[in-house]
Amino acid sequence: MVKVDESIERARTLLRLRRPADAERELRGVLAVEPQQDMAHCLLAFALVHQGKAAEAMVAAREAVRLVPDHWYPHYVSGQVFLHLGLADPAITAANESLAQSTEHTSTWELLARAHLLKGQWREAADAARSGLAVDPQVPDLVSLLSIAHTKLGEAEPARAAAAHAIQLDPESATAHLAAGRAALAFGDPKAAADSFREVLRLDPGYSPARDLLVSALKQRNPLQRMLSxxxxxxxxxxxxxxxxxxxxxxxxxxxxxxxxxxxxxxxxxxxxxxxxxxxxxxxxxxxxxxxxxxxxxxxxxxxxxxxxxxxxxxxxxxxxxxxxxxxxxxxxxxxxxxxxxxxxxxxxxxxxxxxxxxxxxxxxxxxxxxxxxxxxxxxxxxxxxxxxxxxxxxxxxxx
Structure with a gap:
C-alpha cells in the first residue's frame, strides 16, 4: 500500500511538472497492482487528456465515477476532462454532480465558472465565481474569472476592480493578469492591455491565447484601426x-x-x-x-x-x-x-x-x-x- 501511495504522489508531482506521459506510466503501474484504485483513475484521466488522448481520458474518468459515485472528486475530474476538450454542457453537468456531493470546494466552483464562460453564459459564470468566493474569498483565479465575466457583460468598473483585486491576491497569477488585460482591451486601454498580456506570457510562456490577445492589443493601439474595428x-x-x-x-x-x-x-x-x-x-x-x-x-x-x-x-x-x-x-x-x-x-x-x-x-x-x-x-x-x-x-x- 505504501508503494501505491508513493506512486500516486509521484504521479501528482509529474502532472504538476507537465510531464503527463511519465505520470501515465506511473499510474498504469499502480492500476496493474490495484485496478480499483479510484484516485489512480482520476489522475490517469488528467494525464491522458493532456496528451490528447480524449477517448481514453473519458473512459478513465467514467471508471473513477463508477468506483466512487458518492464522492465529489471523480465528478470534478470528469468535468475537467470535458472542459479541456471544449465540451461545455457535459462539463457543467459534471460540475453540478460534484457540487451535489459537496459545495465546499472552490475548485469545483471554478470549474463551473469556466464551463459557463466557455458556453458564453456570462451571468451564470459570474454567479458560479461568486458562490466559490463565498466559500473562500481569497482565491485569485475565482476573482479573475469574475472579472472576465463582468468584462463579457460590458460591466467596466466591476471588471477592473475584480482584476485589480486578483492581482493583489496573487501578483504571479497568469489568470489575474489575463483578466486585467481583457478588461483593459474591452474598455478602451490597449496599452495597459498589452502590458498585461506580456506579463501573462512572462508567467506562462506556453499560453498561446495570451499571444493572440497581445497581438490584438498592439493592433488596437493604432487609433484608426481601433475606430474602424x-x-x-x-x-x-x-x-x-x-x-x-x-x-x-x-x-x-x-x-x-x-x-x-x-x-x-x-x-x-x-x-x-x-x-x-x-x-x-x-x-x-x-x-x-x-x-x-x-x-x-x-x-x-x-x-x-x-x-x-x-x-x-x-x-x-x-x-x-x-x-x-x-x-x-x-x-x-x-x-x-x-x-x-x-x-x-x-x-x-x-x-x-x-x-x-x-x-x-x-x-x-x-x-x-x-x-x-x-x-x-x-x-x-x-x-x-x-x-x-x-x-x-x-x-x-x-x-x-
Missing part, C-alpha cells in the same frame, strides 16, 4: 440581410456602405500587421502566414490603383474597373485568413480563387460588367464569410 463590429451586416434586397432595393446603399467600411477596416488591419511585423520589438509575435497575408493585401492596394490609373490613361473602362476589383480582393483574402473553422477557410479560399479568375476573365474579354460584378462580389464577401461562420462553426473550446 469598432465600427465593423457595430455594423456586422448579418448574412440574412441579403434577403431584404428583393423587397427593399434602396437597402443596396446601406450594403455598399457596410461593405466599404469592412474593406477599409481590413486595409487598416493589413497595414498595422505589416508595420508590427517589420518592427524589431514585435516581429516575433506574428506567424509567417499572417505576415505574408498582410504583405499581400498591402500589395493589392497599390496594384489595384496602378491598374485603375492605367485604365483611365488608356480610356479602357474594363481595365480601370478591374483595378477596383483587385483592390476589393483585400476583403476576401483577409476573411479567409481570419475565419476559425478549417472548412470555412477552404470555402473562402475557393471563393477568392474564383474572384481572381473572374477578374482575369473580365480583362481578357474586355467586359466592364464582369469586372464590376467582381468588385461587388469581392466587397460582398463579408456576407459569404458570415454564412460560413454560421454553418461551419469551430467546435474547439476557447481557453479562458
Amino acid at each position: 469598432k465600427l465593423r463590429r457595430r455594423y456586422l451586416g448579418g448574412w440574412r440581410l441579403v434577403f431584404l434586397l428583393p423587397v427593399a432595393p434602396p437597402f443596396i446603399a446601406v450594403f455598399i456602405l457596410i461593405a466599404l467600411l469592412h474593406w477599409a477596416a481590413w486595409v487598416s488591419e493589413s497595414v498595422t500587421v505589416l508595420r508590427l511585423t517589420l518592427a524589431k520589438a514585435t516581429r516575433l509575435l506574428f506567424e509567417g502566414a499572417e505576415a505574408r497575408v498582410a504583405m499581400a493585401c498591402c500589395a493589392l492596394l497599390p496594384a489595384g490603383i496602378a491598374v485603375l490609373a492605367l485604365g483611365i490613361a488608356l480610356g479602357q473602362e474594363p481595365v480601370g474597373t478591374a483595378g477596383v476589383a483587385i483592390m476589393a480582393l483585400i476583403t476576401p483574402v483577409q476573411e479567409a485568413t481570419h475565419i476559425s473553422s478549417p472548412r470555412g477557410r477552404v470555402v473562402l479560399r475557393v471563393w477568392t480563387g474564383l474572384l481572381v479568375a473572374a477578374i482575369v476573365a473580365a480583362l481578357i474579354a474586355g467586359s466592364t460588367g464582369g469586372a464590376l460584378l467582381s468588385v461587388y462580389a469581392g466587397l460582398g464577401t463579408i456576407w459569404i464569410a458570415a454564412g460560413a461562420r454560421r454553418f461551419f462553426r469551430d467546435h474547439h473550446g476557447a481557453q479562458v
Whole structure:
C-alpha cells in the first residue's frame, strides 16, 4: 500500500511538472497492482487528456465515477476532462454532480465558472465565481474569472476592480493578469492591455491565447484601426440581410456602405500587421502566414490603383474597373485568413480563387460588367464569410 501511495504522489508531482506521459506510466503501474484504485483513475484521466488522448481520458474518468459515485472528486475530474476538450454542457453537468456531493470546494466552483464562460453564459459564470468566493474569498483565479465575466457583460468598473483585486491576491497569477488585460482591451486601454498580456506570457510562456490577445492589443493601439474595428463590429451586416434586397432595393446603399467600411477596416488591419511585423520589438509575435497575408493585401492596394490609373490613361473602362476589383480582393483574402473553422477557410479560399479568375476573365474579354460584378462580389464577401461562420462553426473550446 505504501508503494501505491508513493506512486500516486509521484504521479501528482509529474502532472504538476507537465510531464503527463511519465505520470501515465506511473499510474498504469499502480492500476496493474490495484485496478480499483479510484484516485489512480482520476489522475490517469488528467494525464491522458493532456496528451490528447480524449477517448481514453473519458473512459478513465467514467471508471473513477463508477468506483466512487458518492464522492465529489471523480465528478470534478470528469468535468475537467470535458472542459479541456471544449465540451461545455457535459462539463457543467459534471460540475453540478460534484457540487451535489459537496459545495465546499472552490475548485469545483471554478470549474463551473469556466464551463459557463466557455458556453458564453456570462451571468451564470459570474454567479458560479461568486458562490466559490463565498466559500473562500481569497482565491485569485475565482476573482479573475469574475472579472472576465463582468468584462463579457460590458460591466467596466466591476471588471477592473475584480482584476485589480486578483492581482493583489496573487501578483504571479497568469489568470489575474489575463483578466486585467481583457478588461483593459474591452474598455478602451490597449496599452495597459498589452502590458498585461506580456506579463501573462512572462508567467506562462506556453499560453498561446495570451499571444493572440497581445497581438490584438498592439493592433488596437493604432487609433484608426481601433475606430474602424469598432465600427465593423457595430455594423456586422448579418448574412440574412441579403434577403431584404428583393423587397427593399434602396437597402443596396446601406450594403455598399457596410461593405466599404469592412474593406477599409481590413486595409487598416493589413497595414498595422505589416508595420508590427517589420518592427524589431514585435516581429516575433506574428506567424509567417499572417505576415505574408498582410504583405499581400498591402500589395493589392497599390496594384489595384496602378491598374485603375492605367485604365483611365488608356480610356479602357474594363481595365480601370478591374483595378477596383483587385483592390476589393483585400476583403476576401483577409476573411479567409481570419475565419476559425478549417472548412470555412477552404470555402473562402475557393471563393477568392474564383474572384481572381473572374477578374482575369473580365480583362481578357474586355467586359466592364464582369469586372464590376467582381468588385461587388469581392466587397460582398463579408456576407459569404458570415454564412460560413454560421454553418461551419469551430467546435474547439476557447481557453479562458
